[in-house]
Amino acid sequence: MGILSLITGRVGWSGFGSGTTAEQVSTSIDASDRTVIVTGGASGIGLETTRVLALRGAHVIIAARNIKAANEAKQLILSNNEKAKIDVLELDLACLDSVKAFADRFKSLNLPLNILINNAGVMFCPYTLSQDGIEMQFATNHLGHFHLTNLLLDKMKETAATTGIEGRIVNLSSVAHLYTYAQGIRFDKINDKDSYSDKKAYGQSKLANILHANELSRRLKEEGANITVNSVHPGLIMTDLMRHSLWRMRILKVFTYIIWKNVPQGAATTCYVALHPDLKGVTGKYFLDCNEWQASKFATDPELAKKLWDYSHKLVNTIQSS
Ligand SMILES: NC(=O)c1ccc[n+]([C@@H]2O[C@H](COP(=O)([O-])OP(=O)(O)OC[C@H]3O[C@@H](n4cnc5c(N)ncnc54)[C@H](OP(=O)(O)O)[C@@H]3O)[C@@H](O)[C@H]2O)c1
Numbered sequence: 098m099g100i101l102s103l104i105t106g107r108v109g110w111s112g113f114g115s116g117t118t119a120e121q122v123s124t125s126i127d128a129s130d131r132t133v134i135v136t137g138g139a140s141g142i143g144l145e146t147t148r149v150l151a152l153r154g155a156h157v158i159i160a161a162r163n164i165k166a167a168n169e170a171k172q173l174i175l176s177n178n179e180k181a182k183i184d185v186l187e188l189d190l191a192c193l194d195s196v197k198a199f200a201d202r203f204k205s206l207n208l209p210l211n212i213l214i215n216n217a218g219v220m221f222c223p224y225t226l227s228q229d230g231i232e233m234q235f236a237t238n239h240l241g242h243f244h245l246t247n248l249l250l251d252k253m254k255e256t257a258a259t260t261g262i263e264g265r266i267v268n269l270s271s272v273a274h275l276y277t278y279a280q281g282i283r284f285d286k287i288n289d290k291d292s293y294s295d296k297k298a299y300g301q302s303k304l305a306n307i308l309h310a311n312e313l314s315r316r317l318k319e320e321g322a323n324i325t326v327n328s329v330h331p332g333l334i335m336t337d338l339m340r341h342s343l344w345r346m347r348i349l350k351v352f353t354y355i356i357w358k359n360v361p362q363g364a365a366t367t368c369y370v371a372l373h374p375d376l377k378g379v380t381g382k383y384f385l386d387c388n389e390w391q392a393s394k395f396a397t398d399p400e401l402a403k404k405l406w407d408y409s410h411k412l413v414n415t416i417q418s419s
Contacts, residue, residue, distance in 0.1 A: 109388030111375065115332060115356075117387055119149040119364035126372050129154030130262060132209050133371070134249070136160045136188060136242065137217025139167040141336035142269070145364035146214060146371075148174045151181035153372065156208070160188035160199060160217070190217055190241025191227035193416050200248035209256040210249060212371050215242040215306070216269045221295040221341040229416045232288050234295075238302035242268065243309055243409045250324075257323040263377060264324035266313065267370050270306040272330045272385070274396055277301045281395035282308070284408050295341070305405055307383055307392050312402035314381035325380035327370050332356075332386065334363035 108114035113122055133150050137143040138159035147157045151174055161167035167185040174181050186202055189195035203210075218238045227236035246266060257264040277300035278286075286292065307328040314326040333356055339346040350357055369387040370376060383392040395401055 109386060111369070111373075111388050113365065113369060113387035115358065115386040116362060117365045117369075118361035119145055119368040120152070120361065122365050122369040122387060123149055123153050123372050126153050126374070128372055130260070131155040131211040131372075132158070132256075133212040133214065134158045134160055134203070134210065135214045135216055136190065136245070138214075139163060139170040141338060142331050142334060142360060142363045142367065143214070143216040144170050144173075145360045146216065146367050147183065148178075148181075149364060149368050150212075150371070151183055152178055154182075155212070156182040156184075158184045158186055158203065158208075160186055162187065162189040162195075188217075188245070189228075190245070191229070191233060191237045193229055193241070193244055193413060196241050196244045197248065197417075200245065203249070204252060209260065210252045211256055211260070211262055211264055213246060213249060213253065213264075213266045214269070214367060214371060215246065215267065216367065217242075218269060218302075218338065220273075220299050220338045223295060223341070224290050224293045226288065230288070231412070231416075232293070232298060234298045234302040235287055235305065238299075239305035239309065240409060240412065242306070244413050246309075246313065247413075253324055254322050261323075264322075265371055266310070266324065266326040267367055268306040268310040268326070268328040269367065270310075270328040270330055270383070270392075271299075271303040273300045274304040274307055274330075275300065275393050277304050277395065281398075281401055282405055282408075284404070304393070304395055305409075307396040308398075308402040308405045309409070311381050311397070311399070312406045315399070315402075318380065325376070325378065327376075327380060327382050327384060328392075329366040329370055329383070330385040330390070331363045331366055332358040334358050334360055336360065336363075 138147040139161040188199040225233040310328040
């Protein structure tokens with residue numbers, strides 16, 4: 098790493114920075130002994146993550162609600178890398194029955210599971226309830242991933258124990274976790290329509306992604322499981338995520354062009370945290386531009402993380418027993 102690059106902020110201590118691409122962070126890493134699930138792997142950052150992990154030899158399962166788009170994504174990757182090992186399985190994170198069905202189907206394949214990338218997400222949607230009756234951004238971005246991760250955890254522990262390869266879970270959060278409701282997480286008003294803010298609800302769900310990663314990391318450490326859990330902000334990237342705010346984002350991009358990334362750069366932090374050997378044993382951290390970063394006060398509050406865990410657990414049980 099050049100000292101000039103470090104001083105100018107182009108790269109950080111890891112040797113990588115905002116301009117680094119997913120291919121660059123994973124150069125010379127052999128991932129042919131890894132099986133990975135990427136939620137939302139059919140588009141945007143998830144698609145590039147899938148492409149690069151497959152390029153490094155990993156067997157990648159794209160977990161997507163739109164199977165047609167996921168199969169097209171698979172074909173696109175195969176057209177440039179015929180050796181890519183990619184499978185597609187249906188998953189709708191906004192429906193806990195679908196999450197359970199996905200986990201059951203995955204387990205029936207008898208595959209190992211080394212890496213879980215909780216990447217799928219929705220942003221700034223108008224007030225909507227999920228099929229399970231939960232505010233859509235909280236349901237998709239947090240609750241679905243919370244349930245999915247819990248259902249796959251035994252498989253990940255078993256894989257890590259039998260292979261000796263460290264398991265890794267990566268939650269796609271966002272710098273938007275800084276902009277949330279006054280309480281951080283509105284446990285008593287998760288579905289409140291009158292005070293709903295599309296932006297704060299997104300920030301709340303992205304805060305939940307970090308708190309989930311931190312509490313799970315703490316639990317796995319306590320158990321002595323060989324699995325790390327971290328969260329990342331990928332940067333600002335023009336993707337389909339902006340579908341509910343396209344024009345605002347296009348205008349914002351004109352004035353803030355310098356801080357935007359392209360998709361290959363946007364997938365770099367995910368691939369770094371999922372694969373890089375320098376991060377062996379690193380868990381419960383938040384990364385930005387392929388470097389560890391300080392998350393917000395709410396995001397680093399262990400009591401809030403525990404409260405969210407208990408709340409999510411109860412919510413999942415209530416939904417499933419209704
Ligand atoms: N782009 C950015 O600037 C940015 C910044 C910070 C954080 N992030 C985070 O990065 C992640 C990836 O975003 P992206 O920019 O790559 O957006 P994207 O291209 O829209 O990808 C999101 C993926 O999630 C899928 N998805 C949405 N709802 C789902 C559901 N209920 N079940 C299963 N899959 C679902 C989408 O599938 P459909 O096509 O079917 O909707 C899509 O494939 C998100 O978690 C986002 O919050 C992005």
